[in-house]
Amino acid sequence: MNCWGFTPDYFEYSEQAFRLFLAEHGQELKSESYIPSLVNQLITSGKATCQVLDTTAKWFGVTYIEDRPQVVMKINRLIKEGVYPAKLF
Secondary structure, three states, rough: OOOOOOOHHHHHHHHHHHOOOOOOOHHOOOOOOOOHHHHHHHHHOOOOOOOOOOOOOOOOOOHHHHHHHHHHHHHHHHOOOOOOOOOOO
């Protein structure tokens, strides 16, 4: 699981990169523009650095509709344990 935090200058780079991506791959139905690829390009070109922060937290996500019941159950368990507040937002 990745959670990214960026400084404002990243968005200038990402806008340029996304425009190029659309020009080259915009008509391809299954094409994807990957954030880690752009971050890697910025690091290797010396335009950016990246710091990785470790956590002991367990992560889970929803990729498919079938994932939802398990995620709801896990979030409710974390709420009952006091890890998350009952009203997240």
